[in-house]
Amino acid sequence: MSDNKFKRRSFLKGSAALGAGVVAPTIFTRTASAYTNEPGDSRVVLGFNVPQSGPYADEGADELRAYKLAVKHLNGEGDGGMLNTFSSKTLNGTGILGRKVDYVTGDTQTKSDAARASARAMIEKDGAIMITGGSSSGVAIAVQSLCQEAGVIFMAGLTHSNDTTGKDKKANGFRHFFNAYMSAAALAPVLGKEYGTDRKAYHLTADYTWGWTQEQSMIAFTEELGWETVDTVRTPLSATDFSSYIAPVLNSGADVLILNHYGSNMVNSLTNAVQFGLRDKIVNGKQFEIVVPLYSRLMARGAGDAVKGIFGSTNWHWTLQDPGSQAFVKSFGKEYGHPPSQAAHTCYVQTLLYADAAQRAGSFNPCAIAEALEGFKFDGLGNGPTLYRAADHQCFKDVLVVRGKEKPESEFDLLEVFNVTPVDKVMYEPDNPMFAGGSLGKCNPGT
Amino acid sequence: MLKTTDNKDRLMMIAFTVAVLAAPVILAPFGAGYPDLMQRFAIYGIFAIGFNLLFGLTGYLSFGHAAFLGVGSYAAVWMLKLLSVNVIPAIIFAVVISGLFALLIGYVSLRRSGIYFSILTLAFAQMSYNLAYSVLTPITNGETGLQMDLDDPRILDAATAPGQLPPPSLFGLEMGDTHYLSFMGLDLQLNVGFYVCAAILILMFYISLRIFRSPFGMLLRAIKSNQTRLNYTGVHTRPYALVVFVISGMYAGLAGALLVCMDPLAGPERMQWTASGEVVLMTIMGGAGTLIGPVLGACIIKYFENIFSRVNDAVVSNWFSGLPDSLGDFFSAIVSPFLGSGWQMSLGLIFMLVIIFLPGGLMEGVTRLIGWLGRLFRSRNNDEDAETTSAKESSPDPHSSRPASPKES
Numbered sequence: 001m002s003d004n005k006f007k008r009r010s011f012l013k014g015s016a017a018l019g020a021g022v023v024a025p026t027i028f029t030r031t032a033s034a035y036t037n038e039p040g041d042s043r044v045v046l047g048f049n050v051p052q053s054g055p056y057a058d059e060g061a062d063e064l065r066a067y068k069l070a071v072k073h074l075n076g077e078g079d080g081g082m083l084n085t086f087s088s089k090t091l092n093g094t095g096i097l098g099r100k101v102d103y104v105t106g107d108t109q110t111k112s113d114a115a116r117a118s119a120r121a122m123i124e125k126d127g128a129i130m131i132t133g134g135s136s137s138g139v140a141i142a143v144q145s146l147c148q149e150a151g152v153i154f155m156a157g158l159t160h161s162n163d164t165t166g167k168d169k170k171a172n173g174f175r176h177f178f179n180a181y182m183s184a185a186a187l188a189p190v191l192g193k194e195y196g197t198d199r200k201a202y203h204l205t206a207d208y209t210w211g212w213t214q215e216q217s218m219i220a221f222t223e224e225l226g227w228e229t230v231d232t233v234r235t236p237l238s239a240t241d242f243s244s245y246i247a248p249v250l251n252s253g254a255d256v257l258i259l260n261h262y263g264s265n266m267v268n269s270l271t272n273a274v275q276f277g278l279r280d281k282i283v284n285g286k287q288f289e290i291v292v293p294l295y296s297r298l299m300a301r302g303a304g305d306a307v308k309g310i311f312g313s314t315n316w317h318w319t320l321q322d323p324g325s326q327a328f329v330k331s332f333g334k335e336y337g338h339p340p341s342q343a344a345h346t347c348y349v350q351t352l353l354y355a356d357a358a359q360r361a362g363s364f365n366p367c368a369i370a371e372a373l374e375g376f377k378f379d380g381l382g383n384g385p386t387l388y389r390a391a392d393h394q395c396f397k398d399v400l401v402v403r404g405k406e407k408p409e410s411e412f413d414l415l416e417v418f419n420v421t422p423v424d425k426v427m428y429e430p431d432n433p434m435f436a437g438g439s440l441g442k443c444n445p446g447t
Numbered sequence: 448m449l450k451t452t453d454n455k456d457r458l459m460m461i462a463f464t465v466a467v468l469a470a471p472v473i474l475a476p477f478g479a480g481y482p483d484l485m486q487r488f489a490i491y492g493i494f495a496i497g498f499n500l501l502f503g504l505t506g507y508l509s510f511g512h513a514a515f516l517g518v519g520s521y522a523a524v525w526m527l528k529l530l531s532v533n534v535i536p537a538i539i540f541a542v543v544i545s546g547l548f549a550l551l552i553g554y555v556s557l558r559r560s561g562i563y564f565s566i567l568t569l570a571f572a573q574m575s576y577n578l579a580y581s582v583l584t585p586i587t588n589g590e591t592g593l594q595m596d597l598d599d600p601r602i603l604d605a606a607t608a609p610g611q612l613p614p615p616s617l618f619g620l621e622m623g624d625t626h627y628l629s630f631m632g633l634d635l636q637l638n639v640g641f642y643v644c645a646a647i648l649i650l651m652f653y654i655s656l657r658i659f660r661s662p663f664g665m666l667l668r669a670i671k672s673n674q675t676r677l678n679y680t681g682v683h684t685r686p687y688a689l690v691v692f693v694i695s696g697m698y699a700g701l702a703g704a705l706l707v708c709m710d711p712l713a714g715p716e717r718m719q720w721t722a723s724g725e726v727v728l729m730t731i732m733g734g735a736g737t738l739i740g741p742v743l744g745a746c747i748i749k750y751f752e753n754i755f756s757r758v759n760d761a762v763v764s765n766w767f768s769g770l771p772d773s774l775g776d777f778f779s780a781i782v783s784p785f786l787g788s789g790w791q792m793s794l795g796l797i798f799m800l801v802i803i804f805l806p807g808g809l810m811e812g813v814t815r816l817i818g819w820l821g822r823l824f825r826s827r828n829n830d831e832d833a834e835t836t837s838a839k840e841s842s843p844d845p846h847s848s849r850p851a852s853p854k855e856s
Binding site for chain 2: 105106117121124142148163209441
């Protein structure tokens, strides 16, 4: 046996030496390009990382449609959509910097781990130069920090948490979508006017970064009105039945229920709440009301009749009459046979903004693109004049307050724009306490 | 007899080492030769090897092993945040913490066996998941996941470039560093992180092999075949089961730590029951109780998750673009539900086929194939020359030397 042991040991030594020998060459070499995934002369690859399963799958599907449409328009196919109304005229349908735009897709599964694996595959395997997408702020924040480490640009899709451009902001990450603070700032005055200033609110909140900041913002702005917050309850993102959370609301003495839910969470919790007859109740001598701070048409369709008369806010709505929105709705409708959602809109716009920034910078280098986007003012993309603020990479634009239509004319005509809150009403300083704590850091071009 | 087993083991060990180290070459033609996926293969291989030590040897089916993976992940991120971006302290700390956690859970769960043990471990894992998800948010950062931050203390290496997050490294070797190489028309990506994982995988495989062959392993197998009889003969089995449970938990913690070292983020979904089920699937698909099976199973499941899920409609229609339009549409209509977001469906189908036709897992398939080839050779050679048969049969094929089932090994 001792003889055997000796051989075993020498074998171990041998394999260790072999291992070290294989590892050794990687120590001394690095790639020669100036930044991660520097594209060749003929094509450039964008990575569309969206949820194709999980509670935000509907939004993800619509985002993917918008991305494909944007790629078509950038490559000069179709009617050009918002390229024709965009205030910056550098994009001419010949791709980006003369390179044809190609794309890869991935499923985030609405999970941070899966989303990062998918994004890493896009960067390492497919050579994606920019990652975009995400329909959950948790995922967006996770992927944003991955892109920062890998040295590619992240153009956030639908992410509404304050943290994305607040405490978790990154130099390589950019967000066009509005955020929880803006929703609350736009919604609170309307709620005060419609429901009075002595209400008692009960919050049901999706238990992750978006829910937390949405709840925090709503509490801050409604308490400023004079409302009282009775209770706040966190619900898991994966929950599908909210009846056990709704029942205690009736006994709490609250007369407003604020649902900090999105996607199928909101569809289910709102449906449950309406089934429990909350909206027919009179509490404290007042009609019981439900508020959904972040609304989307896809959710309104899922919830059906339950959304009638319910207030919320949205980044964009397809019934807007400006030429940019109209051009986008027209070409999206022609392609897919239905109007786009706000998720589709923000993803389409982000792709165009990236392409335009690359065109203006004359390079795909993430640092050059970041410089081109910082402080960029533009118009014609459906939200009126918009600013990409350099301090936190957040877009500032008007916010829409919407209400569920009482008499919808079609299955897409479910929301009406109640009020357009001008941008200066939702503006905040970068060091606002709800956004403080993080720093952008330096842009990272990789290698 | 002992001598031949040793020789076979040595052969298997060499073959395994070579295969793992040459993974970038082997995997590149399958589109899997990029660092992230290769790292995942190695890491989940370690996870499955550890799970197989418990399930394959003692037959105790733990449905909560992902909890240890998650605990290891969180422990490792905290080390990276507080101490240093060097991966060594992170790995050691994660293994120790997950070992202690396994001791705690194992001590309680191992008082029962069979389905009750499975349910207990599942309950503990779901409990840990919920703790990580909402209760312990200050430690775990909830659903968003725990990440490194610019203003982390990092006591041992505070002096880093301002405004940039230092990546995890091994004494200055960054895990993300990749060397690109052209080899026989293939673009190879030799990645530091992968070779760190690979070296650890080989070491862990070797430890697992020694445990399989040791008297301790023999006793664990006795627990599987008849625990009551062991008890009657005066052997107190629980300490043995607890030891292997803790070892298995430490393997999982190590895998969790490596996941974090390759990509510094730990999310609670790592501990969810689906993640626990995944490792059971890996082990059973590859072959429970075999040495190589779990690694093979891990590779297949991760391959499906990462490659099949990314095939979209455009790619599918591209495959059939050579065919006439109607025929191409027909084929893509059949194939596409199983690709892209339908990858779990095709994985499920394959899993069912394996369980029905190869109850011993894919390794049973390999053994059967080799046996069949051997018989084919024998019958052919019998006609020509009966003498050479024995020589062919004992050809040094690495797979044939691998035991097919726990009974044989």
